[in-house]
Amino acid sequence: MRRRDTVALIFGLLLTGCALGSLWFSATGVLDWDVLKLAIPIGLVVVGIAGLAVSRTGD
Amino acid sequence: MSSVWSIRRSTADKKVAGVCGGVARHWNVDPILVRVGWALLALSGGVGVVLYVAAWLLVPADGAATSTMDDLTKGQTSTWPREAWVAIVAVACLVTFVVFSSATSVSFWPAVVLALIWYFGYYKSRVKRPAPPSHERTAQPSQQGSLDAPPTGEPFRYPGPPTPFTEAAEAWRQRVEDMRRGATVTGFSETTGQSPAEPTWSPAAAPAPTAAGGSAWQSYPYGSDRAAVQDPVSPEFAEAAARADFLAAADPVGLYTEAAPVKAAAAPSRRTQATSLSARRLRLVGLVAVGLVLLGLAIADILGAPITPVIYAAAVLLVVGLTLIAATWLGRARGILPIGLLLLLVVLGMSVAKPAGQYLHEFNYTSTSQFPVQPVTVDRGLVSVDLRGVDLTSDATFAADLGTGAIEIEVPPGTNVVLDYSVGSGVVMDNNVTLASGENLQGSSPLLQRSRDNEPTLTLDIDVDQGMVAVKR
Numbered sequence: 169m170r171r172r173d174t175v176a177l178i179f180g181l182l183l184t185g186c187a188l189g190s191l192w193f194s195a196t197g198v199l200d201w202d203v204l205k206l207a208i209p210i211g212l213v214v215v216g217i218a219g220l221a222v223s224r225t226g227d
Numbered sequence: 228m229s230s231v232w233s234i235r236r237s238t239a240d241k242k243v244a245g246v247c248g249g250v251a252r253h254w255n256v257d258p259i260l261v262r263v264g265w266a267l268l269a270l271s272g273g274v275g276v277v278l279y280v281a282a283w284l285l286v287p288a289d290g291a292a293t294s295t296m297d298d299l300t301k302g303q304t305s306t307w308p309r310e311a312w313v314a315i316v317a318v319a320c321l322v323t324f325v326v327f328s329s330a331t332s333v334s335f336w337p338a339v340v341l342a343l344i345w346y347f348g349y350y351k352s353r354v355k356r357p358a359p360p361s362h363e364r365t366a367q368p369s370q371q372g373s374l375d376a377p378p379t380g381e382p383f384r385y386p387g388p389p390t391p392f393t394e395a396a397e398a399w400r401q402r403v404e405d406m407r408r409g410a411t412v413t414g415f416s417e418t419t420g421q422s423p424a425e426p427t428w429s430p431a432a433a434p435a436p437t438a439a440g441g442s443a444w445q446s447y448p449y450g451s452d453r454a455a456v457q458d459p460v461s462p463e464f465a466e467a468a469a470r471a472d473f474l475a476a477a478d479p480v481g482l483y484t485e486a487a488p489v490k491a492a493a494a495p496s497r498r499t500q501a502t503s504l505s506a507r508r509l510r511l512v513g514l515v516a517v518g519l520v521l522l523g524l525a526i527a528d529i530l531g532a533p534i535t536p537v538i539y540a541a542a543v544l545l546v547v548g549l550t551l552i553a554a555t556w557l558g559r560a561r562g563i564l565p566i567g568l569l570l571l572l573v574v575l576g577m578s579v580a581k582p583a584g585q586y587l588h589e590f591n592y593t594s595t596s597q598f599p600v601q602p603v604t605v606d607r608g609l610v611s612v613d614l615r616g617v618d619l620t621s622d623a624t625f626a627a628d629l630g631t632g633a634i635e636i637e638v639p640p641g642t643n644v645v646l647d648y649s650v651g652s653g654v655v656m657d658n659n660v661t662l663a664s665g666e667n668l669q670g671s672s673p674l675l676q677r678s679r680d681n682e683p684t685l686t687l688d689i690d691v692d693q694g695m696v697a698v699k700r
Contacts (some may be wrong), residue, residue: 178552183567187545190574194538198606212550222555 174223182217232309236288244283260636262346267337267518270525272324276336281316283437324329340518347510347562404475506558513550513563519544537577586632587611595623600689602626610634617642619683626688633695636687643684646672656697 193199240258247265251258256334268275284296384574387393520542528534547567554563586608592598593616603610607630614625617639627634638644648655650668655661662672689696 173555173559176551176564177555178563179567180548180553180555182548183544183571184548184549186539186571186574187548189540190541190578191545193578194535194541 172222174219177222178219180214181211181218185215187210234282234286235291236282236286238289244279245288246279246282246286249286249289250282264341267341267522270522270573271341273327274324277323281312281319285312285316337518337522340514340521341654344511344514344518347507347560374572380564392663406470406474474695503558505559506554506560509553509557509618510560510563511548513546516550518547520546537574540570540574540577544574545576569667589613592617592625595619595621597627602628602690604628605630605632605634607631612636614685615639617685619685621683622686623683624688626687629689629691629694630695632691634689634691634699635699636689637699638687643682644698644700645684645686646696646698647688648672649684649690650694650696651692653691653696655695656695656700658698 189199234253235249236245236253238245240248240252242262243337244246247261248258249549254261265275265279268278268375284299285294287294289690293305309325410488467471480494521539524534524539524542538569542566547563551559551563551567554560588608589611592612595617603626605628608630608631610627614629615637617623619639619642625636627636646655646657648660648663648668648670650663652666653666653668655668655672657672687698
């Protein structure tokens, strides 16, 4: 099985998240800190777990 | 790659003049891609239209010796240099872009996307094609010269990891060196005229030279035999010539007959090539997606949607991010990740460093009937409310709710005004005089200006979470 590119997955998820956040901010003009302070760490955990899972299954 | 000047308009695959068909045939790509690219260029201020017309006029069709321009001018322009035509077309593109770019509102983004597609999808893949095989390279004049030269100085040693081929080459080089050394030490001196006995090699049975450099080796006497060159009929020279013939044989000891290791070494390169091919295709798909997204945003912008530059950049970043996610399984082509990181910086910079005008909210009212029923609500920024033109005929209330920032209200002169404020943290000012400051400020200020009794009163109901309330008279 071809080895999966974990770096691409992690950076892809991060860039996608940043892009969606920027689009949301541009469209609504509001970034609620109460939401961000939960969404950012949860997103980082999800990205890390996804990278770990892909790196394990890709070996 | 053949010259771009050899492009001919296609007569078999043509929609209008065969320009796209001819270009696609020259580049060996799908004509649809070329036509899509032309459409993108046409949206870039009409540059594509100019280029198409120029190609129609200047590029001959299949089987034609002259271009349309030559036919129209009866050959008077056929002697014009190419540089002149390039300059004319460039100026025409520039003028057209300047004139029509504002009308299309698409700007130069399609041209940029097209250039990226062309560079990463076509040009870069062409210039990175594998080099010709080694036997072709050795046939080049410079390499041939080195073969003809006698082996002098430090021998070349392959710097990379050893392979069966390099080991065979090293063994062959060592053998040649031994032969040279043998000819020098025990060889055919003019004093003895004796040759060394070698049971495995007989000058009479030496194979005929078949290698490309055979003639050079054949005529080269080693070591002290150089003096024998002056006497081509001497037995010493014949011995040296036979030895050189043996060395000039293509594969006298079978060093190059084992082909199995070569096949094993070639397998990973094919797999790598397959991976990079899918990655390159994914990169192309991503670039096309970027173009389509930008095109959609531009159309929405034309139709009146508030599409800001940061939305363009964020949309491109979104496509790049999704492309990277897909690259997890399809392979990551070179350049996607740096472009994504660069776009991230651009998006963050554009989001943070917004123009000051986007934080400035101005409201201007001339009558109380224009006052909104609900409070004017602004999340952040500087709010400027101009009430100087309001002619108050009855009591009225203007209400505003600001999250973070400052609100500055200019009241009508000679009017009774009451300020009801609620400030979470900040300051309340009247004509640059501080009325209250600190946290949890709530209250109703005295009438700021009492012109006459029994006159209607304007009440300002202002709520600010963090910031400043300033009333100017």
